[in-house]
Amino acid sequence: MDGLFQNIDHIDEHMKDSFRLNGALSVFLGDLELYKLAMSIEGDQGAGKTQLAFQLADGFAEIGFDVGMFQLEIGANSNIIKRNRDRYIMPSNRGRVHIAGEAPDGIKTVRKYAGKFKVIIVDSWTKLDVESSEFDNLRNDFPNTVWIVLFQRTSANKIRGGTKPLFDAGINIEVKKVDDTFVNNYAVASKNRYGETGIHYNISLKKIIE
Numbered sequence: 001m002d003g004l005f006q007n008i009d010h011i012d013e014h015m016k017d018s019f020r021l022n023g024a025l026s027v028f029l030g031d032l033e034l035y036k037l038a039m040s041i042e043g044d045q046g047a048g049k050t051q052l053a054f055q056l057a058d059g060f061a062e063i064g065f066d067v068g069m070f071q072l073e074i075g076a077n078s079n080i081i082k083r084n085r086d087r088y089i090m091p092s093n094r095g096r097v098h099i100a101g102e103a104p105d106g107i108k109t110v111r112k113y114a115g116k117f118k119v120i121i122v123d124s125w126t127k128l129d130v131e132s133s134e135f136d137n138l139r140n141d142f143p144n145t146v147w148i149v150l151f152q153r154t155s156a157n158k159i160r161g162g163t164k165p166l167f168d169a170g171i172n173i174e175v176k177k178v179d180d181t182f183v184n185n186y187a188v189a190s191k192n193r194y195g196e197t198g199i200h201y202n203i204s205l206k207k208i209i210e
Helices: 010-015 024-029 049-062 079-088 090-097 109-112 136-140 164-168
Strands: 038-043 067-070 099-101 118-122 146-151 169-177 186-192 201-202 208-209
Touching: 024 049, 024 186, 024 201, 024 208, 038 049, 038 136, 038 164, 038 208, 049 079, 049 090, 049 099, 049 118, 049 146, 049 169, 049 208, 067 109, 067 201, 090 164, 109 118, 136 146
Parallel strands: 038 146, 038 169, 067 099, 067 118, 118 146
Antiparallel strands: 169 186, 186 201, 201 208
8 A cells, every 4th residue: 555545443542532521511522532623503593502511511520621711802800701610610620621711813723722631622713813624724734633613693693704614613512592591501513423323411410402
């Protein structure tokens, strides 16, 4: 062979072990692997995208992953962040969750810290002011980092910057706003290479719903 192709049995030497988060998130996301794992989160304004991101941060921290959150929409010192921390990050996991309220050099800052954390959460991509194609570049350049990126929608109900990240991500999560109480809002995976789609995860209750 010329080096591009390998025998299919070669993968046994390089494949990554699968893992799962705990609780309802395990059912929602399925068997994950630490190889180019990227999730996109998009949905209605006020539906609970940030709250879901905090729950994912807690879930990954609980199984021993260090998490870096770029909280570019709200900032790092907002009372909203404190409330989300107190509600969604267990005290035993807080030592593994770190937060930054800005990315001074935009995508360059994100890249700088990609190797320092096992999980990088960006809320939201719009604040980085870069092409949506850069999302896939991050996934390929840092294949052992888990990427969780929140995308804002336009007034036309499309994600800002184009839909390319939805094709590049292994898991696409859409957050649905049912009413103004937040109690009934849920997340559903429209695409999941690692598990089932169509499972409804209630964000407020942190459980799978029928």
